[in-house]
Every structure is written in C-alpha cells, then in structure tokens.
Amino acid sequence: MSLEFLIASAIGALVAGGVYLSLRARTFQVVLGLTLLSYAVNLFLFAVGRLTVDRPPLYAKGVADYADPLPQALVLTAIVITFGMTALSVVLALRSFLESGSDQVDGIADEEAES
C-alpha cells in the first residue's frame, strides 16, 4: 500500500466523518464534525507539497531534492485559525445551550423526549 493511498484514504475518511457530523442536529456533534473537517483540510494542505520522505525543507549541504516548506507554513496558519474558530464555536454552542435550554442547531427543542 503506497503512502499516497494511505494519506488519500485518511483524508477521505476524515472528510466523510466531518461532513456527516456537521450535518447532525446537535451543536456538540457539529463542533466535532468541524474539527474532523479541519484535520482533513490540514492533512490535504500538507500533502499538497507532494509526499516526500527524508528530505530537508530549506537547505542542506550536498542535497539536490527538497521538501516544499511553504505548505507547512500554510498548515501552521490554518491550524492556528481553526483552533481559534473551534474554541469560539465551543463557547458559542455552550452559551447558546445555556441561554435557550436546547442544543439543537436550529433552535427548536425536541418535542419527544429522546434518550
């Protein structure tokens, strides 16, 4: 099994899980879904610089092939931003649950008592 297949299927599984969870009705699951989606995006961005093994990113003596350092910088930026966003959405979801007494995304409380 090649490295490409492994990374691609990992991204695919994360996106599938992320999309499924983001479409759920409760805020906690949605937040988890967003987290999975951002993992997938970060992995994807990382892979955009081509998958290479054991290559220096910037400069090393006597080396001809380099890994692309830019996607790593992009991923770092993306991680920081999504971390902030996730924190915000957790606080927001919690606050909205406390204010309205329901953790439904559309704000309609469950009529039937679910377990």
Add this chain to the structure above:
Amino acid sequence: MTAFDHLIVAPIVIPAVTAAVALLVMRRRRRLGAALSLAGCVAGLLAAVALLVTASDDAIRVYAIGGWRAPFGIVLVLDRLSAAMLVLASLLGTIVMAHAVITAADRKGWHFHPLFQFQLLGLNGAFLTGDLFNLFVFFEVLLIASYGLMLHGQGAARLKAGVAYVVVNIVGSAIFLVALGLLYGLTGTLNMADMGVRIAMLPSGDGGLARIAGLLLTAVFALKAALVPLHLWLPRTYAATMPVVAALFAIMTKVGVYAMIRVVPLVFGATTGEAAWVPSPWLAPAAIVTALLGFGGVLSGRGLRESAAFAVLGSTGSLLLVLAAWTPAATAAALFYLINATLAGAALFLVADVAMRRRGQYGDAIVPTPRFAGQDAVGLLYLATCIAAIGLPPLSGFIGKLLMLRATVDAPAQPAIWATILGTTLIGVVGFARSGSAIFWKPADGGAGLVSAERSRADLTAPAAALGAIVLLTVFAGPVSDWTAATARQVFAADRYVAAVLSSEAGR
C-alpha cells in the same frame, strides 16, 4: 520610495492601531474611546480617498510587504478596483460607526469598537491583497470580527443564529483552504498574478484539477456573497443581529462579489485554456434564483430587518447576474450598481433601526402602529431608501439598473437577464410598498400607547448621511460610471496587472 507610497498600508494599519488603542482607552474613558474609534474611521476614509485619487492615473501600484518581491513575498496591490472598494468600505464604516455612537448601540455589550475596527481591517486587507492565501487570512480576520459583532448585545435568538452563521463560515473556510491547496499544488504559487500566468501553462492533464479548484473557489465566494443555494445563512443572521451591525454587514456580501471580480478574470481569465471562465455557466442561473428569492423575500418578510436582509440578497443576485456575462461593459455596470446596493442596503438597516427605536413594543414588525414620534421624517427616509434599493428613478439605483440593462443588450441570455431584473424590480416595489404603507400610513385601530423612550432626532443623522451619499452618487453618476468603466477595463487587462506585480521594483 517616498512616504506617500507607504500610504497603501494605511487602510490596514489605521484600524489595527485604532482597535488596540480603543481597547485600552475604553476601560476607563468610554467617550474618549468612542471618539478615537470614530476618528480612526474618518482617518481610514481620508486615506482611502487619497488612494482613490492616486489610483485614478490608471497605474497599478504594488507594495511589497517587508521588501519581499512577488511572487515570493506578499504584495498589496492598489488599482482602481481596490481603491473604489476601500472608499466604499470606509465610507460605510464611518456612517455606521457614527450611528452606533449616536444611538449608544456600542454600549450594549463589550468591545464593540475594537471588533468594528478589526472588521474594517479585514475588509480593507481583503481589498488590497494580491496573494490568495493572504486573502484567506483577511477573510478570517473579518469573519472572526463579524462573529463578535453579530453576537453584540446577545439574546437567545441571536445566539442561535450566531451558531449557524459561525458553523457555515467555518465550513466555507475549509473549502477555501482545499481550493487554495489544489491551486498551490498545481501551480506552486499563491500570488494571484503569478497563478494566472502558470494556470495558462498547465499541462493538459491538469486542466480538470484547475477547473475543480476554480469552482471550489467560486463556491466559497458565492457563500460569502450569499448566492442561492448558499444563501440560507444570510436572512436569519441579518435579521437576528443588531440593525447597526447588519448595516455594516451590507458590505460583507459585496466582499464575495469583489473576490470574484478580482480572481476570475485574473486567474481563470480568457488566456487560461481549459480553466477559462469556469464559474460562468453556474453563476447566471444561481444569480437569477437569488434575485427572485431576494425580492420575493422583501414581499413576504414579516419585519423591517428581514425584508432589508432579503433586499441585500436580491441586489447581490441581480449584480452577479450581470457580472456573469464577464464583459468589461457588464462589469462596469455591475460595479456601479454594487456601490448603490451597498449604500442602500446599509441605509435600509439604519432606517429599520431608527423605526424600531421609536415603535417601542412593536419593534420592526410590519404591522400598523399608533402614531410615533418623528413618524413623517422616518417615513420619508424609508421611502427614499426603498427607491434607492429597488432602483426607481430618480436615485442612483435606477441609473445602476439602466446601466446593467444596457450592458447586457447583446448578451446571449439577454431575455432572461432583462426579465429577471425588471421582474424583481416590480416584486420589490410591491414588497416595499406593502411594508411602508403598513407601518407609516395605516393607523392602528385601538391599540395601547407606545412604550417608546426615543424623542430626539439625532439618530436620524446617519441614515440621512447614507442617503446623502446615494444622492451624491446620483448627481455624480457620470464621473462615477466613467470611473467604473475604466475600472472594468483595468480588471480585464489582466496582463497589465501581472506585469505590474511580477516586475515590481517597489518596496525596496
């Protein structure tokens, strides 16, 4: 490089500094902090006007941040399009900020002024940057600030709408990153000018990927512009937030439109082979539905804020419909209408705020009300704003729609475009006539007295100023449309932009 050349960073630096200073000062001296914040807005407006004058010589100015030349460093690019958008955003920001200070809306929660300034920072940065990843970062800056502003004043309904707004935009950011990753993987660059050049040179096997990246990018911009079917977040968000914040948000949908005008001719323009004009076939049908749905929402809205939100949606739809022809003439007309639509959309929310403050327990519901203080003045303001928003003579909305109709005479989809624009105008007229006559004409039968504290007329200043800007736009429609025509020509001469950015000696 003279000091004047550094003015290009001013629209980004001024709000950043003002935000920090306002945050510190607001703790002890509220009035001084608010005054500083307003002064920051005015300073930003002055800088934007100076840049507009600078850009009117048709040259494209490039500012290399940190002296790193494109395509290796991040550049700010000032051309006619970005200068015009800067002035529009700063003008709107100043008017809205003045209204917030006058009506004390900024005291309903914490940190209104810093968040507002960061919102302006994100907007200005998005208009100036010449780097696609930097555009993403500025989008995030303006979104994070908008989350805070949207929730300003709080309340359960606002929080619920806020959760949906934040979630939708986080998903949008994820898609933006995927598109960026694809484009970087294909071209090895993030600089927009460089990317346009390299997309044209892609091997034929990569055409499909480039098309996917282009469509994903357009989908993100369409989400920001609230194009059907990605519009669902907008009416709820704008109707739930404070009207003064919604007035500032009137420019947010236009950021998506701006990003399309900037990116599509440059990166997916005529010379780019397989990826040329990749969003076009999708844009026009979606825009038609958006326009219909928007003005239909004006007709069916239950509150002033809701109908204003739908009016913003409808105006974005009609301007994207014309833009989707991707000709310089159509873009020029769409740009003129964009200026009018932004100001009119903001004015609608400001007038809604003024009416809400006077109607006490009736809020913004479109129902007959007992007579309230300043009813005539508010009613007249509402009438004039609606005229501008729908595009009836004599205000500039009419001129904008006329320009758009004229620009699409020869378009292949001309019957559909004309039918949509004219039909939605009629629907909008009926919708606003209904809400206006219900609120300002019909006397309420019986009914308890109003619980309303608002007596002063000071809060009419900002809506009147917004309307004054629209009147000025009407009076100077000739020069402004000349300007937008020149802007469109500059946008479509992508090779000049590329030459300016990639051969820049600036910043050193």
